[in-house]
Structures are given as structure tokens and as C-alpha cells.
Amino acid sequence: MTIKVLFFAAFKEQLNCEQLELDAANVNTIAEIQELLSTRGEAWQKVFATTSILSAVNHTMVDSDYAVKSGDEVAFFPPVTGG
Amino acid sequence: MAQTTNHTSIKVQIEDFDFSKEVDYLEENNSTDGAVVTFIGRVRDNNEGLKVENLFLEHYSGMTEKCLADIVLKAREQWQIGNVSVIHRYGQLNIGDKIVFVGVTSKHRKDAFSAAEFIMDYLKVSAPFWKKEQTEQGERWLDAKNNDQLEADKW
Secondary structure, three states: OEEEEEEOHHHHHHHOOOEEEEEHHHOOEHHHHHHHHHOOOHHHHHHHOOOOOEEEEOOEEEOOOOEOOOOOEEEEEOOOOOO | OOOOOOOEEEEEEOOOOOHHHHHHHHHOOOOOOOEEEEEEEEOOOEEOOEEEEEEEEEEOOOHHHHHHHHHHHHHHHHOOOOOEEEEEEOEEEEOOOEEEEEEEEEOOHHHHHHHHHHHHHHHHHHOOEEEEEEEOOEEEEOOOOHHHHHHHHOO
16 A cells, blocks of 8 residues: 655756655655655755645645545645746 | 637647637637637746746646646636636747747626736646756756745735
């Protein structure tokens, strides 16, 4: 039972990672995903220390205390710059 | 017989679009709306003091379409508008290329103007697109502008 995690734009490049999967049993919230992934190394720590970082679950913006569950698609990205 | 339509078209695509075809779409089978407001955003050749050579646009497929549709729904709650078309391109774009199109019809011009501006302002701060510029000094991901958030907050 997994959670899919996606990265976009500058984060994707800094981490050299577009997507990964986590065991849903290990994480309960967005903040816990950030905490867990921050232990992967310096680049990861830096990305998750970005104060402007945004998160979405299943295509909807959420806060860091949002509860995640198996099958969710979580995304982390910098502030948007379209238009 | 007078016909009222309130179709929404959302397109997120690599390829360019034809302005006159988009206006035709907005006006098709729509004899009740006298106002048609359109906006086109294009790639500028300069930004924050540097010459821009080209632009790369990334987006979050799936979330982008949902986000744009939600913005149009919010506009429909606030103004009496008929047909709405939003197109946003992604991928590699050159100077002068069209990036975004917003078109709104309405019986009244004020609703069409306001809704089109609202859609653009919200798109700027909430649709998951990111621009990377190739400048004379190398490439850089753009930072979000505080002013864009202020423009969206005014609604």
C-alpha cells in the first residue's frame, strides 16, 4: 500500500527525482513525508526547508498537517509562475 | 431564436492556437451575448533586467486542468458570463510566442471584462505552471511575484 510522491520544476532538478513511492504505513501527514524524505541527504533537506514550498494531494492544494492515505498522489512544488 | 450558451473549454497544450478560431468558438450559436473579451499572454524578450532568449514551461498534468476549470467555475459564481475558453501552452516557447489565451462572453461588457481579469489573476497564482528562462546569463527558474498575489487577493 503506497503513496506516490511527485516533484516539479526547480525541486525536480535539485533532487534529480521526478517521482517516488513511499510505504503508506510509515507516514500519516504531509509534514511526516517531508520529515522522512529530508533524511535522504543535503539536497532533500534543502528542498523541504524551503519556506515557500507548496503541497497538493490528489490535485488539490493542502496544508502540511493534511492526513495522507494509501493510494494518494502527493506533489511538492515551488510557487507557480504561469500565465 | 435567441440562444444562450455557457460552455467552458479548457486546453493545456504544446501547440500554438489560432486566435480567430477561438473567437469563433466563443461566438458560435451564441446570439444573446454582445460582449466578447479576450486576453493573450506572450513571451517577452526581457525580464528583470535581462534579455530573454526563450522560455520553458512545465506543468502538473491533471492538476492544471482541474485548477483552470475550478477558476472558471468561481468566475461563473460571480458574474453573468456565457462561453469561456482558457488555453495555456507548455514546453519550449520562443520570444513572441503565445502562452495563454482567456476568452469570455457575456451579455454585458463589465461582466466579461471582470471575469477575464479574474481568471487571469487567479491562473497566475494558482495554476501549477512553472517558467524557466534562458537568458544571456544562463537559465533560471522564475520566482513568483508578490504583486501577482496582491492582484489575485483584490478579488
